[in-house]
Amino acid sequence: MSLISPADQDKLREAFNEMTSRVRLLFFTQTLGCETCLQTRQILDELPPLSDKIAIEEVNLVLEGEKAKQYGVDRVPAIAVVGEDGAGAPGVIDRGAGAPGVIKDSRIRFLGTPAGYEFISLIQAVLLVGGRKPSLTDANRQRLAAVNTPLTLQVFTTPT
């Protein structure tokens, strides 16, 4: 049984239809000691059937620690939203590391189960990386693009 109602599935399918490039969700998990990993996987599994532009890749925090580190992930469940394919979305900046032109890390991460409002945020991130125009004003986009030292934002939320 699906976690998403048929009506919402239709809405999502429609939104995903606008995507111009592929998005891969790296799902960081571990086998033991993660109460919410299964639930997170179940939520993520709802998405690929709604769009051929969305794929899920599971990364085991313990077995693939190096990869987790590369994405700045040290706890689970976590999700990294990355752009896929070379002819990618305008505005995505290749990080340089890794396979050039194949994976473009958006540096957008989710820690914890993407339920409730976090689910909406995840969908927004997928659409953004999938090619939708950012909601930032031009002035703000320029200010941010000029940032030349590392800036890490942690946004705390609770399920609603």
Place this chain on the structure above:
Amino acid sequence: MAFVSPNITTYAVEATEFPDLARKYQVTGVPKTVVNDQVEILGALPQDAYIEQALSVLSPAASEPEHETKR
């Protein structure tokens, strides 16, 4: 924000699942944003004010004439 700058990384953290992080950053209300472990932004702000505060971590004091956020 992360999407437009290669130097910016964002984490949406589910506070109840990671009480250690919530405790470390003294999260008593949400949304709460912590920038580079230094600047805290409480609540949801309009885009301009939010970015202003987030970037304030990069320019300690001084250079902030017009965009002063009123609280």
